[in-house]
Amino acid sequence: MALELLPEFFLFLGIDFFVAVALLCSIMDYFRRSVAYLFEAAAVFGYINLLMSQQFLSFFSEYMRFAYSFLYLALALASIVGVNFYLVISKKAWSTAKLFAGTVTLPTVLISVFFFSLYVRDTTYTLTAAFLSSAIVLGTAIAFLANPDKFKDWLGRR
Amino acid sequence: MINRRWLDFLIILLISMFVVSASAAVYYGMLLPSSATVKVAPVHFIAGNDSSGILSLGANQTYATLTLDAYPNVTLYYDQAVNITALANKAIRLRPISISPNSDPSVSNFTSVVFRLIRADMAEVGVLSYTTTSNMWNVPPSTSYVPITSGETWAIKIEITATPGALSGVSTNIVIALDVT
Numbered sequence: 392m393a394l395e396l397l398p399e400f401f402l403f404l405g406i407d408f409f410v411a412v413a414l415l416c417s418i419m420d421y422f423r424r425s426v427a428y429l430f431e432a433a434a435v436f437g438y439i440n441l442l443m444s445q446q447f448l449s450f451f452s453e454y455m456r457f458a459y460s461f462l463y464l465a466l467a468l469a470s471i472v473g474v475n476f477y478l479v480i481s482k483k484a485w486s487t488a489k490l491f492a493g494t495v496t497l498p499t500v501l502i503s504v505f506f507f508s509l510y511v512r513d514t515t516y517t518l519t520a521a522f523l524s525s526a527i528v529l530g531t532a533i534a535f536l537a538n539p540d541k542f543k544d545w546l547g548r549r
Numbered sequence: 550m551i552n553r554r555w556l557d558f559l560i561i562l563l564i565s566m567f568v569v570s571a572s573a574a575v576y577y578g579m580l581l582p583s584s585a586t587v588k589v590a591p592v593h594f595i596a597g598n599d600s601s602g603i604l605s606l607g608a609n610q611t612y613a614t615l616t617l618d619a620y621p622n623v624t625l626y627y628d629q630a631v632n633i634t635a636l637a638n639k640a641i642r643l644r645p646i647s648i649s650p651n652s653d654p655s656v657s658n659f660t661s662v663v664f665r666l667i668r669a670d671m672a673e674v675g676v677l678s679y680t681t682t683s684n685m686w687n688v689p690p691s692t693s694y695v696p697i698t699s700g701e702t703w704a705i706k707i708e709i710t711a712t713p714g715a716l717s718g719v720s721t722n723i724v725i726a727l728d729v730t
Contacts, residue, residue, distance in 0.1 A: 403576045410565040417558045424557055431561050431568075438572045445579050 396510045398457035401464040402441045404506060408467035408499055409434035412474060415495065421482050430470065437463055457516060461507075462523050468503055469527045471496050591637040592697065592729045597629025597704055604631055615707070619659065622713035629704040633697070639729050640694040641666075643677050643705075646724040648686045656684045658715035662723060665706040666692060677725065686721075694730060 413430035416422045440463060444456060475496045478488035511517055593610040605614040613631045633641065643666055650656065659681050666675035675692030697703060 397576070397579055399576055399579060403572055406568060406572050410569055413561050414558065414565060417561045418554065424553075427557060427561055431564055434565065434568050438568050438575075441572050441575050445575055448579065 396506065398453060398460045398510070399441055399444050400506060400510070401457070401460035401503075402437055402444065404503060405460075405464040405467035406434050406437040406441070408464070408471060409437060411495070411499075412467075412471050415491075416474065419487075421478060421484065421487075433466070433470070437467075454515070454519075457510075458519055458523070461520050462527075464503060465520075465524050465527050468500060469531055471499050473531060589636065590729075592633060592635045592639050592641055592727070594727075595632045595634050595702065597632040599627045599629045600631055603627070617707060617709055619709040619711040619715070621711050621715040624708055624710040627707040630707045632702050632704050633727065634702045635697045635699055637699050638696065640696045641703075641730075642692045642694045642728045643675055644691040644726040644728050645677060645679075645688050646726050648679060648688060648721065648723050650721070651686050652684055654684055655716075655719045656681050656686055656721070658712055658719045659721060660710040660712050661708070662710075662721070663708040664725060665708070666695070667704040667706050668695070669701045669703055679723065691728075694728070 409430050413427045413434060416430060417424075417427035440459070444451065444460070475488060475491050478484045478491055482488075507520060511520075590609060590611050594606055594613040595610060596604055596606070603616050605616075607613060615627075615630055617625070617627065617630070619625060635641075643664060661681070662679045664677040665673050668674050674695040677689045677692060679689060680687045
């Protein structure tokens with residue numbers, strides 16, 4: 392019997408991505424120590440989010456559950472893409488960045504797109520996903536543009 | 550420095566293992582489908598000694614329709630209008646659902662309709678007594694839950710009283726639920 396995906400699957404996927412990026416950051420020399428712990432904290436936050444979603448299952452509509460779950464996944468993906476960009480732009484670590492893109496960034500994005508295509512029910516969900524993704528891209532871009540050097544310095548200091 | 554990095558990695562790995570396994574367990578818990586299995590009703594209706602010609606049992610004996618008579622200035626008793634049998638230890642009660650017509654001149658032709666729940670040892674364990682006040686039916690409260698043992702057969706006794714000079718052809722429809730827990 393095939394089981395339908397719950398909206399919380401995106402939360403679960405996001406937790407896994409945050410955990411993976413935290414482990415990778417902890418073994419790479421390019422990042423300061425706290426960055427890995429920050430990603431780990433984001434994973435723990437996702438777990439708490441999942442617990443809350445379970446407890447309030449009957450109060451939250453499916454659309455709302457999808458919205459906050461997808462937002463979390465989009466944040467996880469943005470973190471991975473951000474790490475990849477950081478390796479390219481700030482550290483000029485081309486070979487590491489290419490390896491990272493091929494083994495982490497691209498697979499995670501493809502996995503997310505695959506599960507989103509399995510889950511999506513109507514246009515509203517697609518539009519919501521597009522809106523949340525755009526909002527995150529815009530937010531990240533503003534953060535970089537506002538004070539890029541300070542941000543990059545903070546990321547790279549160990 | 551290398552030791553510190555591997556210590557960080559170890560700490561993050563341990564936390565990650567906990568977070569991933571715990572979140573997988575939570576998600577699996579949410580995914581567990583609820584299932585419903587069709588079974589024979591543990592409490593159902595069967596015909597009693599006085600059911601002949603008045604009782605029509607529904608599919609799977611989970612509901613029963615009774616067509617009862619009433620005579621002017623007479624109380625008519627159906628000692629076993631319909632019986633109830635249990636296939637498991639349960640608790641049951643009688644609960645009024647509806648009575649019609651109500652607030653109608655025809656109601657005044659009746660005095661009372663009483664449903665008595667009679668246990669296997671003939672003890673009365675619950676009463677629903679519908680009485681009239683002018684054109685209104687007084688609807689009784691539900692009876693209390695009473696335990697019924699598996700294999701027992703109980704009876705529903707019905708008493709109908711019509712007023713002196715009650716008109717012929719007047720009828721009333723009463724719907725009662727048999728709640729089972």
